Amino acid sequence: MAHHAKIENGIVTQVIVTCDEDEDTFADRMLAETGEQWVRTSYNGRIRYNFAGIGYVYDSIRDAFIPPKCHDGATVNEINCLWDCSNADHNSEI
Secondary structure, eight states, X not given: OEEEXXXXXXXXXXXXXXXXXXXXXXXXXXXXXXXXXXXXXXXXXXXXXXXXXXXXXXXXXXXXXXOOOSSTTOEEOTTTSSEEOSOHHHHTTO
């Protein structure tokens, strides 16, 4: 079982399950057939750091899915592509 995230303007708008046989060709086929950008994601974080969720950002430079920002003062941790936050209440959720 593979998973792919639909990307619109850099934001994940949909995540679907695809067949293992399609995992390497699905995104190319969708781009050719529909013009839509789809990127593979994984539950275990082996690719693209984090499992994509609706509202996540797909950062093509880092090749990473990054969750929504908790507040303006947060910065992306380059090791795990999650937010580093000075607010102790937010840190307990990560």
